[in-house]
Amino acid sequence: MTTKFIATLSSSGFSFNLYSDLVNMWQYDFMRHAFEAGTIVAVVAGVVGYFVVMRRLSFAAHALSHIGFAGAAGAVLVGLNPLSGLLLFTSGGGLTMAVLGRKASSRDVQIGTVLAFMLGLGVLFINLYKGYATEAYSLLFGEILGISSSDVIATLVAGLVIIFAIVVIFRRLLFTSLDEEVAEAKGISMMGMSIIFMLLLAVATSIAVQVVGVLLIFALMVTPAAIAQRIARRPSQGLTISICIALLATWFGLFISYYIPYPVSFFITTTVFVAYLLVRLFQSDLVHRPR
């Protein structure tokens, strides 16, 4: 298996010299754009995801991507850029979730009901669309290798807005995420913070869909942050770990998929999953080791 794997790599031009391999693949625009967009998305997903996990909103993040799917499919149907439909629907969905469901624990049923409906709506739009089925495929599973330079710029702008907003509200967001009651008693508006965060999450989800698609959003938005949460003793440490894992998985996925003709999102999801398993295994070993 391993021999066959290496043989496949070698026949595709893999040289074991990282520098020359990267220079080689970056001469293609689609690979450069993929690395650029992938890097921005990984950083944003790592940061936003850390708060998603802390606020126990991973199901909401998953649902937002499904809502975005309906928006993107609708945009494609009427001849607009899918990203605009994604942004519109995820923002609307995020705002509704923030206003309706105050307690994360009580949101599951409402969110699940809406996400199923939205996925159905997306399927209808895709069916009505007379174009190629690849549109639906790339929305569902991501199509990072098809990103244009204007997509990269849109992703960069959205990414910078999100990071800037998080830097501004960082301490309040952390307080309301870790200690809701005390934060509220100290005068921080829970509703206000929830609305701001859900909107940021909506935009982050929209740009992350380009890389991993709506069905695999967990890979970048939740799993790296979940690993960080299990390790980090300080929030700054958690953010760093979350960003690093998302980045490494994205880079590794892109790198390996250049040589092996399987979907990038498969390699990304597999990398973060393996990392998660390793952390769980390592921690259970530590816990059960006699002291």
Add this chain to the structure above:
Amino acid sequence: MNSNPVISAQDLVAGYKDKVIWRDANFTINRGEFIGLLGANGAGKTTMFRLLLGLSRPVSGRLEVFGKSASRGNPRIGYVPQRPYIDSESKIEAVEYVRLAVSGTKLGFSFGRSDDERQRAYEALVSVGAANLAHRSLSELSGGELQRIFFAQALVSKPDLLLLDEPLANLDIRRETELIRLISHVVKEQNIAVLLIAHDINPLLPVVDRIIYIANGKVASGKPSEIVTSKKLSELYDSPIEVLKGSRGQLAVLGVEEALHHDD
């Protein structure tokens, strides 16, 4: 020395538009006083805290905190809510939780390991004898240790009034006594007023100056010896309540369950 009361309640009525939870609360609390807030489940003890924190508004009456109407985000109040759920996945260390109470209301970013906020969080932990817990995560701590961390968090902003919601819940008798002694010591030392919600009067007896007792929609306040009596509690509950005194001064209140069911 400021002689104005920390809290002053006059004819205070709590509840919602169509439902009164309790009425006619009249009391004042001064600096350095340790007040127990007692009553059965659902009597409206936490509602009293929500009013003081400005998170709910009174139906009628006056409630002043430091001479002003109770309002949200009062920096002079330290608050320990009930926390039935501690995230077992999170490994964030205790000192970071404590720090939130000073840093969490600010805008901007803070990453430093040895900054002023973190130093203050350490000092608060030292003041409650929990310096050794600073780098442990909350999920690794016992109930008594957790309450010390939460107490330190309430103290870190140097409050003049502490509101502690059931800090003794789920603690064994030894830990209860330790925590009560600690709270009493800190409160006297820093001349803070404290209002502590509890189910049982006994752990509080050695330390409280007065109690506020909420029962059956009514509020009474005074010394434990004045309030926790068969006569007074029977009046409050409109039902016969018996208060028995043990050999070491401990009190047993009998008949509350029956009185509450009788209400239903």
